[in-house]
Amino acid sequence: MNAPLNPSKGGNLKWAWRILDRRRARENVDENQIAQALAAIANVHGRAPIPGSLTYEFTDEAALRAKHAPK
Structure with missing residues (x-):
């Protein structure tokens, strides 16, 4: 499933x-x-949060955030 392009719908x-x-x-x-x-x-x-994480934490989250950050 592709995320919609509208930021209010999760596309951003x-x-x-x-x-x-x-x-x-x-x-x-x-x-x-x-x-x-x-x-x-x-x-x-292509990643999901750490299983059981109540705050939806990701492994290597800082790297994920930086990967597509505006330059």
Whole structure:
């Protein structure tokens, strides 16, 4: 499944990481937004969060974030 291009629907990696950061900061984030963010990350990186991670942490997350960061 390809992530949609609309950032509000999970098509933007910057948006996806921001949603996860907001969730980790205990801000009000809808479960659908989390699902869309994880789908966008999986679509680009082919990776899922660490199994059992309550905060949706990824192994080598810093490297994943930097990989597609704007230059």
